[in-house]
Amino acid sequence: xxxxxxxxxxxxPNIRYVVLGSVLLTASSAIVGTFTFLNKRSLIxxxxxxxVLPGICLGFIVAGTKNPLVLIVGAFITGWLSLIVVExxxxxxxxxxxxxxxxxxxxxxxxxxxMLTVIQKSGNASQSGLDHFLFGKAAALVGSDLxxxxxxxxxxxxxxxxxxxxxxxxxxxxxxxxxxxxxVRALELILTSLIVLAVVIGIQxxxxxxxxxxxxxxxxxxxxxxxxxxxxxxxxxxxGAFSGLTGAYISFVxxxxxxxxxxxxxxxxxxxxxxxxxxxxxxxxxxxRQNNIRQTINNENVLKVLYQLGEENKNFFxxxxxxxxIRRRKYEKSTLQSILRRLLNQGYVEQTGNLWxxxxxxxxxxQRVVKIHRLWELYLTTYMKIAPDxxxxxxxxxxxxxxxxxEAELEKQLGYAKLDxxxxxxxxxxx
Amino acid sequence: MNDFYIILTASLVxxxxxxLGCFLILRRMAMVxxxxxxxVLPGIVLAFLFxxxxxxxxxxxxxxxxxxxxxxLIEFFHKKARLQTDAAIGVTFTWLFxxxxxxxxxxxxxxxxxxxxxLYGEIxxxxxxxxxxxxxANLGPKAIYVMGFVLxxxxxxxxxxxxxxxxxxxxxxxxxxxxxxxxxWHYLLMSAVSxxxxxxxxxxxxxxxxxxxxxxxxxxxxxxxxxxxxxxxxCTAGVLASLTxxxxxxxxDGSIAGAIAAMSGIIFGLAMVFSPTHGLFFKKLRQVAH
Numbered sequence: 001x002x003x004x005x006x007x008x009x010x011x012x013p014n015i016r017y018v019v020l021g022s023v024l025l026t027a028s029s030a031i032v033g034t035f036t037f038l039n040k041r042s043l044i045x046x047x048x049x050x051x052v053l054p055g056i057c058l059g060f061i062v063a064g065t066k067n068p069l070v071l072i073v074g075a076f077i078t079g080w081l082s083l084i085v086v087e088x089x090x091x092x093x094x095x096x097x098x099x100x101x102x103x104x105x106x107x108x109x110x111x112x113x114x115m116l117t118v119i120q121k122s123g124n125a126s127q128s129g130l131d132h133f134l135f136g137k138a139a140a141l142v143g144s145d146l147x148x149x150x151x152x153x154x155x156x157x158x159x160x161x162x163x164x165x166x167x168x169x170x171x172x173x174x175x176x177x178x179x180x181x182x183x184v185r186a187l188e189l190i191l192t193s194l195i196v197l198a199v200v201i202g203i204q205x206x207x208x209x210x211x212x213x214x215x216x217x218x219x220x221x222x223x224x225x226x227x228x229x230x231x232x233x234x235x236x237x238x239x240g241a242f243s244g245l246t247g248a249y250i251s252f253v254x255x256x257x258x259x260x261x262x263x264x265x266x267x268x269x270x271x272x273x274x275x276x277x278x279x280x281x282x283x284x285x286x287x288x289r290q291n292n293i294r295q296t297i298n299n300e301n302v303l304k305v306l307y308q309l310g311e312e313n314k315n316f317f318x319x320x321x322x323x324x325x326i327r328r329r330k331y332e333k334s335t336l337q338s339i340l341r342r343l344l345n346q347g348y349v350e351q352t353g354n355l356w357x358x359x360x361x362x363x364x365x366x367q368r369v370v371k372i373h374r375l376w377e378l379y380l381t382t383y384m385k386i387a388p389d390x391x392x393x394x395x396x397x398x399x400x401x402x403x404x405x406x407e408a409e410l411e412k413q414l415g416y417a418k419l420d421x422x423x424x425x426x427x428x429x430x431x
Numbered sequence: 432m433n434d435f436y437i438i439l440t441a442s443l444v445x446x447x448x449x450x451l452g453c454f455l456i457l458r459r460m461a462m463v464x465x466x467x468x469x470x471v472l473p474g475i476v477l478a479f480l481f482x483x484x485x486x487x488x489x490x491x492x493x494x495x496x497x498x499x500x501x502x503x504l505i506e507f508f509h510k511k512a513r514l515q516t517d518a519a520i521g522v523t524f525t526w527l528f529x530x531x532x533x534x535x536x537x538x539x540x541x542x543x544x545x546x547x548x549x550l551y552g553e554i555x556x557x558x559x560x561x562x563x564x565x566x567x568a569n570l571g572p573k574a575i576y577v578m579g580f581v582l583x584x585x586x587x588x589x590x591x592x593x594x595x596x597x598x599x600x601x602x603x604x605x606x607x608x609x610x611x612x613x614x615x616w617h618y619l620l621m622s623a624v625s626x627x628x629x630x631x632x633x634x635x636x637x638x639x640x641x642x643x644x645x646x647x648x649x650x651x652x653x654x655x656x657x658x659x660x661x662x663x664x665x666c667t668a669g670v671l672a673s674l675t676x677x678x679x680x681x682x683x684d685g686s687i688a689g690a691i692a693a694m695s696g697i698i699f700g701l702a703m704v705f706s707p708t709h710g711l712f713f714k715k716l717r718q719v720a721h
Contacts, residue, residue: 042517043462050638092711093703095456099649102461103699106642110692113638117686135532209469209637213525220518258536261529268526275512283512 003253013143015252018259021141021149022244025205026214026263028153029198030240031160033215034222034233036195038171042216043098044083047105048199049211051082053112056133057119066129068148072200079196082108109208136207136260145204152201156194160233167191168229206260213264214240221271224278243267297400298339300369303348304399305329306358307366316363319355367427368407373399374420375410381421382414388421433558436572438677440557441691443578444631445643445669447585451624452648453658453665457600461645462517463505466524467621468628468640470501472531475629480538491626498625499618501527552636552688574634581630588623589662596620597658639688643669646695650702653709668698 010016036045052075059074060066082104089100116134119127129137141149160167166187169177178184195215203211222235247263276283305328310316322336331339340356343349348362358366373395380391402410411428420426455464474497478490501523508519562570589596598606599616607613628640635643651664675698676691683690704712 037515037518040515040517042515042521046465046521089703093653094709095649095652096459096461098459099456099461099645102465102641102645103649103696105465106638106645107692107696107699109638110642110689110696112689114680114683114685114689114693117689118683121684209528210525212521213529216518216521217525220514220522223514224512256536256539258532261532261536264525264529265533268522268529271522275508275514281513 004249007249007252015248017141017143017146018252019245019248021146022205022248022259022263023241024146024149024153024244025202026218026240026244026247026267027237028156029202029211029214030218030236031233032156032191032194032198034219034229034236035160035167035171035191037216037219037223038229039191042212042220043101044086045195045199045215046212047082047086047101047108048079048196049203049208050105050112051108052076052079052196052200052203053109053133053208054078054115055081055112056130057112057115060119060127060130061115064124066127068144075200076193076196078108079199080192083192133203134207135258136203136205136210141205149201152197156198159190159194163187163190164230171229206263210260210264213267214243217264217267217271218243221267221274224274224281239267239270243270293400295339295342298335299343299346299348300365300400301329302331302336302339302343303358303362303366304369304373306349306356307363307370310358310363317357319352319357321355325356364429367429369399371427371429372402372407372410374424374426375407375414375417376402377422378414378417378420378426379410391421434677434681436558436575437554437687438674440572440574440578440634441554441673441677441687442670443575443582444627444635444640445647445673445691446666447578447582447627448631448640448643449647449651449665449669450585450589450662451620451627452644452646453651453661454596454600454620455624455644456648456652462520463502463621464624464644465641466505466520467498467501467625468637468644469524470527471497471625471629471632472528472637473497473534474531474625475632476531476534476538490629494625494629495622497527498621498628501625502618502621552632552634552639554634554687557634577630578634581627585623585627588619592616592619601658635688635691639692642692642695643672646692646699647672650695650699653699653702653706656708668695668702672698 006012007015010019033045036042055074055076055078056071057074058078059071062074063070086097086100086104089095089103090097095103116130119130166177166182169182170184170187170191174184177187198215199211202214206214218236218239219232221239222232225235226232243263243266246266247259250262250266251257251259274282277285279285302325305325306320307316309320309324309328310318322333322340325331325336326333340349340351343362344351348359348365350357350359376395376398377388377391380386380394381388416428417426452461452464455461471494474493475490478493482489504523505516505519508514508523509516512519514522557572557574560573562573562576564570595606595611595616598609598611599613603613624644628637631640631643647665647668648661650668651661654664655661672691672695676694677687679694680687680690702710704710707713
């Protein structure tokens with residue numbers, strides 16, 4: 001735990017640089033990335049990340065040194081160019097957008113690699129370190145890098161803060177934004193410039209390939225926890241910052257470990273946990289919910305069968321054998337048994353030997369389901385003018401879903417009708 | 432002779448990729464191909480650790496499995512977690528690639544792979560790694576045998592499964608109506624993509640594989656409406672890119688893989704402008720004539 005204390009005291013200036021740099025990069029990229037994600041342009045981020053490489057090389061060839069400003073300008077030019085080319089190919093030819101993205105991404109990157117290797121063989125001594133753009137160098141950040149990152153992060157934050165409402169509206173309803181007079185085209189330009197800017201500095205930390213991850217993955221993770229865009233942006237940047245910090249810590253403890261990939265692994269883990277365990281949207285939650293609904297439907301259907309059999313015999317509390325139920329509605333014997341056991345626990349049925357019967361409570365519950373079914377059939381025939389032989393399927397679904405309020409409303413609308421379209425009695429509770 | 436070996440290797444890779452690329456771009460799965468080519472990295476490192484060499488059957492089988500796993504993961508996130516497709520692809524492949532890079536760092540001493548090689552390969556070294564017969568004769572570079580074998584497998588795959596691949600690509604609803612399993616052929620195709628990616632990895636790297644999967648197929652798509660012609664034209668475009676790219680790289684003294692990717696882009700650009708049927712130039716001419 002010594003290393004933990006040493007790390008978090010931030011006494012070593014190198015640690016300070018690396019931590020601050022990683023956190024700044026990941027947090028600010030995550031904020032911009034949230035809008036990329038919401039605009040469904042995740043792979044565009046990947047394309048830009050690859051396409052800035054030739055620009056960086058071009059900047060170096062022009063300046064002859066690794067002047068960060070010139071490199072950023074170069075990166076900006078080719079990053080933008082790649083987007084224009086993708087859009088042009090997509091619009092002017094029959095090539096689909098995903099193909100255009102993949103094409104531009106790989107060709108621009110190929111050109112970048114070609115230029116990089118040519119520069120490396122040119123004998124210019126100051127070229128060493130250009131390849132940091134390929135794989136990132138988060139663990140080797142120094143004070144001057146940090147200063148550049150700080151400025152870029154500030155620009156990103158301020159622009160997003162000022163234009164937050166506009167960006168949010170564009171992400172959800174571009175047509176509406178246009179109709180109320182937003183300069184949509186200009187806003188898109190600004191947002192794309194922000195992505196390019198985030199990419200240009202981000203690839204210095206994690207490299208070309210993994211850049212897409214620090215843009216998109218925090219946003220994808222955050223989406224599972226909230227429906228509010230402000231919360232989503234904050235969560236995404238918190239996830240990003242946490243992964244930046246953890247990545248820096250891991251490469252501090254194990255110096256052979258590359259920071260960038262660890263940042264990505266941490267943020268991916270956060271995302272996977274979110275995909276599975278987030279309340280409401282997570283896979284586990286939804287499976288449980290689906291299962292609950294299925295159980296409810298099965299329970300109600302079995303109660304309904306017992307009720308209908310009771311109607312025929314004019315006695316709802318006869319003890320019945322499994323086969324009698326199965327003749328009415330097809331079930332595997334074992335499934336039916338487990339449904340009945342569940343109903344037994346809930347107090348809706350009673351068991352005597354291998355015979356089953358409704359309880360008073362079970363009869364009432366079944367009666368309600370049957371009532372809604374028949375009311376709905378009547379509603380569909382009277383109000384929607386659907387033929388009586390077409391309404392059963394729909395009623396089979398709605399009987400499990402209708403809330404008590406709607407149930408009351410339906411009864412009132414139909415004037416507490418006595419008979420359904422098949423001339424069967426609609427059973428009300430008070431009779 | 433070295434020139435010839437390098438160009439031949441590149442052409443073999445280009446042909447395998449171009450054939451599969453045609454199916455990928457028509458199925459709108461170009462970016463899934465991109466994702467697979469990055470995601471196989473951890474598979475390569477692990478297979479390397481277990482088998483101790485790069486060109487084993489273990490590795491090809493492992494690669495096929497990783498490719499299927501990647502495809503499965505993307506679909507799982509999309510369908511079960513309801514994540515939008517673009518994000519599902521982005522999250523999956525970056526994660527697997529990061530795992531691969533970390534594995535390389537952990538086993539740096541044991542795995543003879545470095546990061547640069549992963550991205551842009553070392554096709555220039557192809558002629559150095561030759562097979563020597565028991566009698567001591569030089570049988571030529573190993574990569575040529577590996578890639579020749581892969582290309583043969585791909586061609587056999589496409590020829591035997593032509594009807595199924597064709598139908599599941601163009602009319603999946605009809606295909607499943609006559610009893611062809613779309614998901615089986617989907618996963619078979621993805622396995623073929625990953626096997627090709629892995630076997631080409633060492634010589635051309637992840638990025639060139641993507642360029643060769645997408646660019647020649649896209650070029651051919653602009654030149655013809657006949658699918659068999661498209662396959663043939665894609666191979667031609669791939670071989671042409673390899674040939675011109677190689678000499679371009681020699682002339683500039685730069686990365687061969689990078690130059691081939693650049694050339695495949697230029698060839699696409701030419702097709703985009705000058706294609707007789709779909710080119711922008713002739714479209715314009717026809718407009719003016721009207």
